[in-house]
Amino acid sequence: xxxxxxNLSLTFRRASLLFDHKxxxxxxxxxxxxxxxxLDTAESFLEISTRDVKKVPTLRGKTVVNLFFxxxxxxxxxxxxxxxxxxxxxxxxxxxxxSVVKGExxxxxxxxxxxxxxxxxxxxxxxxxxPHYVSTFCRSxxxxxxxxxxxxxxQALLDAFTIRQQKKNITGLKVLxxxxxxxxxxxxxxxxxxxxxxAKIVCVGPPALLPEGFKxxxxxxxxxxxxxxxxxxxxxxxRIQSERQQKNFxxxxxxYRNIYGxxxxxxxxxxxxxxxxxxxxxxxxxxxxSDLANSTKxxxxxxxENGIAVRMAILYLLLGGKEREITD
Amino acid sequence: xxxxxxxxxxxxxxxxxxxxxMVTEIIEYNRDLNSLVVxxxxxxxxxxxxxxxxxxxxxxxxxxPTGVLDITLYxxxxxxxxxxxxxxxTEIDFSVGDKEILLVDDVLFTGRTIRxxxxxxxxxxxxxxxxxxxxxxxxxRELPIRADxxxxxxxxxxxxxxxxxxxxxxxxxxxxxxxxxxxI
Numbered sequence: 001x002x003x004x005x006x007n008l009s010l011t012f013r014r015a016s017l018l019f020d021h022k023x024x025x026x027x028x029x030x031x032x033x034x035x036x037x038x039l040d041t042a043e044s045f046l047e048i049s050t051r052d053v054k055k056v057p058t059l060r061g062k063t064v065v066n067l068f069f070x071x072x073x074x075x076x077x078x079x080x081x082x083x084x085x086x087x088x089x090x091x092x093x094x095x096x097x098x099s100v101v102k103g104e105x106x107x108x109x110x111x112x113x114x115x116x117x118x119x120x121x122x123x124x125x126x127x128x129x130x131p132h133y134v135s136t137f138c139r140s141x142x143x144x145x146x147x148x149x150x151x152x153x154x155q156a157l158l159d160a161f162t163i164r165q166q167k168k169n170i171t172g173l174k175v176l177x178x179x180x181x182x183x184x185x186x187x188x189x190x191x192x193x194x195x196x197x198x199a200k201i202v203c204v205g206p207p208a209l210l211p212e213g214f215k216x217x218x219x220x221x222x223x224x225x226x227x228x229x230x231x232x233x234x235x236x237x238x239r240i241q242s243e244r245q246q247k248n249f250x251x252x253x254x255x256y257r258n259i260y261g262x263x264x265x266x267x268x269x270x271x272x273x274x275x276x277x278x279x280x281x282x283x284x285x286x287x288x289x290s291d292l293a294n295s296t297k298x299x300x301x302x303x304x305e306n307g308i309a310v311r312m313a314i315l316y317l318l319l320g321g322k323e324r325e326i327t328d
Numbered sequence: 329x330x331x332x333x334x335x336x337x338x339x340x341x342x343x344x345x346x347x348x349x350m351v352t353e354i355i356e357y358n359r360d361l362n363s364l365v366v367x368x369x370x371x372x373x374x375x376x377x378x379x380x381x382x383x384x385x386x387x388x389x390x391x392x393p394t395g396v397l398d399i400t401l402y403x404x405x406x407x408x409x410x411x412x413x414x415x416x417x418t419e420i421d422f423s424v425g426d427k428e429i430l431l432v433d434d435v436l437f438t439g440r441t442i443r444x445x446x447x448x449x450x451x452x453x454x455x456x457x458x459x460x461x462x463x464x465x466x467x468x469r470e471l472p473i474r475a476d477x478x479x480x481x482x483x484x485x486x487x488x489x490x491x492x493x494x495x496x497x498x499x500x501x502x503x504x505x506x507x508x509x510x511x512i
Contacts, residue, residue: 018412044398044415053451056401086401313415316401320412 019317023135023142026151027192035196039161041313042306048085049308059088062119062319066092067110068145069100069125074280074304075145075154079122082311088319091118110134120319123147141318149183155279156189158310160197162303163234166275171198174231174271177219178204178260179238179287182211182249186279187238191217204228205260208249225260232270236277237262237287253286262288267297275299330509331489337482340501343463346479347376350461351383353477358428361390363456365424369433369445370398370416375496376463377432395420397431402444418448425453434492436462439473464503466490 018037021030048056064083068076076092083090093113095101100109110121120141123131128150135142146152163170175194181187181203191214194201201219203210210221222228229235240256250256262276276288276298284290293300338346358364361384368377374396381392396419403413431445442460449455463479468486484490484505491504 018414041415044417047418048401051452055451057447058401316415317412 022318023131023144024153024314024318025132025135025142025144027153027156027189027196028151030153030193030196032196035157035160035193038157038310038313038317039164041317042157042161042309045309045312045316046306048312049305054085055087056085057087058316059083059086059319062088063117064088064090064120064122064315064319065113065118065140066090066145067113067121067123068093069095069106069123069130070146072124072145074307075124075152078304078307079143079145079154079311082308082315085308086312086315088119088315106130106134107137110138114138114140120315143314143318146185149185149188151189151192152185152279153189154307154311154314155186156193157314158303158307159186159190159236159277159279160193161306161310162277162299163275165302165306166299167233170194173199173233175199175201175234175236176204176228176232176270177201177236177238178225178262180209180241180249181205181214181238182209183241184238188217190236191219195219199234202228202232206250206256225262226266226269229266229269232274234275234277235262235267235270236279238279239281240283240286257286261286262292264289264292267292273297277303280304331506332509334488334505334507336502336504338463338480338501338503340495343479343501343503346463347379347383350477350479351380351387354380354430354459354461355384355388357459357476360428361388361392363426363428364390364392364430365422365427366392366394366430366432367397367420367424367445367449368394369431369441370396371497372434372492372494373397373432375494376434376461377430378496380430380432380461393422395422397445397448399441399444399448402448404440404444420452423453424449424455426456429455429458430461431458432461434463434494435490436460436465436473436475436478437468437490439469439471442473443471463492464490 019034048054066076066079080090118140122143122145123134124145125147128148130147131142131144144151144153167173177187177190191201195218202222203214203219204222204225207223215221276292278300282288282293284293366377366381368374377394381394384390384392398416398418400413400415446458459476461477462475464482465475465478466482466484487507489506491506493500493502495501
């Protein structure tokens with residue numbers, strides 16, 4: 001015997017969760033269905049940014065904190081615009097103007113911001129696992145905006161969104177990820193995601209930046225770009241991360257450019273209409289020639305544009321609706 | 329949740345007749361059909377909107393721009409909802425500025441959907457006017473909103489559910505009154 005209201009709430013609960021996670025910490029822990037939900041939702045948000053009034057009232061009254069312990073142009077401003085276009089309030093935290101310079105710990109920083117009633121915390125940190133750690137003691141929704149060389153889930157989602165937009169379907173595409181795979185959180189997140197959606201992934205780079213262990217993630221490794229680029233549908237170039245390279249992983253930038261830089265000549269070996277992607281910031285003339293980065297084959301600025309819609313979708317799916325009991 | 333069908337209040341012929349009458353009223357009321365645009369509210373308002381545009385085209389040979397509005401992001405009960413709604417696309421590829429908008433929905437109930445739709449339209453531009461067409465007005469308004477064109481007034485109790493089925497997605501044209509079955 002159940003009352004009507006109980007009956008109703010039961011039916012609702014079954015259908016209630018489009019996205020059954022409290023936090024967005026890593027692609028690795030998402031299901032294929034989760035990923036498709038995010039990408040499909042982002043489709044609907046794309047149009048809002050093209051309006052005269054680029055704003056909807058959905059997250060009015062919610063407070064989002066941008067907690068960035070590492071520099072960022074795209075991700076931070078993209079999250080800020082995404083939150084603002086959903087009418088949430090956003091607070092930008094800058095490590096250099098904060099009490100972190102006085103020695104305040106990560107945990108204390110988060111707890112203090114939470115005491116100000118934040119609803120979501122977007123965190124970028126040099127330590128892998130920092131967002132996960134924060135989520136263990138945090139009431140707010142935690143979104144990973146890049147943690148060391150571990151993961152950068154929103155970048156992978158916007159990359160997948162862009163590939164789907166350009167190529168319709170991801171399954172069966174040959175995707176090349178070229179460059180500093182070892183230090184790249186973008187590469188890791190993309191590998192997890194594109195694998196779940198059925199792409200064929202080939203990682204290319206100098207041996208010192210391309211450990212054998214990556215094979216276990218279900219990708220092919222190749223040290224020869226000229227060979228690997230044949231039949232590629234998508235060429236994803238990564239930035240040489242000089243800030244994470246105290247040791248010398250390759251002899252010189254010039255040599256790297258000659259062997260692994262994407263040039264017109266190399267591009268022509270790929271499949272016709274292959275798209276060129278880059279998570280930014282670009283080192284022009286190093287991993288990609290400047291004219292190719294500006295060419296019509298490059299979707300680099302599309303990635304940036306799509307990033308806002310994808311982040312709006314994530315904020316909507318995590319913060320929208322009634323606060324629910326979910327544990328990750 | 330199980331539902332019991334209590335009555336079938338409209339069939340395909342009646343729906344067609346009601347739409348026909350309303351379209352005639354629209355043509356009579358709007359002397360300049362060139363500034364009229366139709367916006368259907370997801371989901372069943374889309375198909376009713378398309379039918380209305382098509383009928384106007386047949387009668388007056390004027391092509392009426394027709395769009396789709398998704399109001400999920402404008403709901404006022406957003407933070408109360410247990411269920412999360414999939415956001416679908418708003419597809420209005422014409423300017424609404426200075427246009428006479430005919431908003432189309434299947435059932436007018438509390439009026440909250442229409443409030444959300446109007447807010448949404450105003451974010452897209454400044455329409456000259458907004459008129460409302462609904463197939464069913466079932467009463468129980470919670471806001472000062474009324475429809476300009478009504479297919480059928482249907483007095484209901486709050487417990488009852490009015491279901492509009494349209495051929496485009498439900499295979500058949502009909503309007504049903506149902507009631508949830510509660511096992512006590």
